[in-house]
Amino acid sequence: MKPVDFPGGLKAGMRAAVGLPTVVLLGSLTGYGALAHDTGFGGGLAVLSTILIWGLPGQIVMAEMYAAGADVLAIAIAVGMANMRFFPMAVSLMPTLGGGGLATRFAQAQLMSATSWAYVMRSSAPETPQARLGYHTGFTCVCVTVAAIATLIGYLGAAGLPKPLAMALLFINACFLLLLLLDTRGRGAAVAVITGVAAGIPINMYFPDTGLIITGLIGGTAGFLADGTRRQEEP
Amino acid sequence: MTAFGPATAALVVVGAIAATALWRALGVFLARRLDPQGAVFRWFSFASFAVLAGLLSRLLILPTGDLASVGLEVRLGAALIGVAAFYLSRRNLLVGVASGTISFALAAGALG
Structure with a gap:
């Protein structure tokens, strides 16, 4: 409980x-x-x-x-x-x-x-x-x-x-x-994590200072979009 | 450049505390205006996952300081051993973390 x-x-x-x-x-x-x-x-x-x-x-x-x-x-x-x-x-x-x-x-x-x-x-x-x-x-x-x-x-x-x-x-x-x-559970979070790890490498390399926040913007949006399509499928 | 000394060390710590607390406080203020069911709130939770994932690639692949002196293959190899142990132990976090870290220590000791 x-x-x-x-x-x-x-x-x-x-x-x-x-x-x-x-x-x-x-x-x-x-x-x-x-x-x-x-x-x-x-x-x-x-x-x-x-x-x-x-x-x-x-x-x-x-x-x-x-x-x-x-x-x-x-x-x-x-x-x-x-x-x-x-x-x-x-x-x-x-x-x-x-x-x-x-x-x-x-x-x-x-x-x-x-x-x-x-x-x-x-x-x-x-x-x-x-x-x-x-x-x-x-x-x-x-x-x-x-x-x-x-x-x-x-x-x-x-x-x-x-x-x-x-x-x-x-x-x-x-x-x-x-x-x-x-x-992590859930499609949106999984997409956000995978995108964040993959995009994080080049982004952090070229933008060592602001890289994390750029990674968050990109990965967060990818996760949000992946989660949004799932929600529409489920009434 | 600043001279070394106790007063400077204290200033450095206070500055670092303030710089971090600022982000936490900004988050509190923005959260007060958000609907927990809404799209903006959901976007921010996914963005948080992505930021932590970005932090992970930074810690593993592009570390600073001492960790950078250990080869990339050691860092990634130890991480992979941790992941393998995690799944072999039916997602036991302790087994995974311990395996990865001990592998890292052994490899860093043998190669360093």
Whole structure:
């Protein structure tokens, strides 16, 4: 039985997060903590960046550009480009969550990650708005907590981490995202994903800054068109 | 170019936080005007899937920094092993992620 109210959703979300998402976060954020250490951030800043940026690709861009001596504004712009995906993700997530207050919405958008978004979009997630709000809250609060601890562990243990292992920890994230997207259901989403992966390669090559958003425009439209024809067939 | 130091590191983190929070907040504002059953909303969910897919091709095929120092064949090979393990284990995400990542670590260690 799927939960229908906030407390039920909260428990279900926490249960969903304890498991694979926790394992992936422990691995990938340990990798980030080590990277943050090696690029010269303080431990507090490393943990703060995980909690408040809360988007690993952008965090990696930040650490690498800082290490390369880039300007503060240039780093902010590059991180903004890398994390632009949160805009369409927030647009598509918010209307499905209960709780209309603006403060609630901002909090949920701030807690949202690629993983939480993908989990809430899965067919196994609760369906009523209040239960979905609880589910996303429980899921993300566990994830942020685990990620903050993992960042600190990686930061403190950076010196003892062999290089291949450190790189494998950063690779976990790509592998997890790949399998989450393979697990996508529905023709429109499948078309959007396949188009996004295929178009993403040349587009990201020629437009390293805005490539992701162009990919989103093209793949999203392809998925929308594929889904639209299906809907007309089904009365 | 900016001098290295604690104050600059803090500024860098604050700037990165603000740049990310901006997109989240814009999404919240636009979502308030949308009908969840409507076409615009549906387009945005497909666009989100496509953006994540684009991010995936970027992480696997065009990574930056340390991951770029490992060959493309290692990254793609490890990803394929992960996918194969995922399907062989009847879509078990943990088995898939663990197989892909361990393959990557072994290959990166052996070749690096």
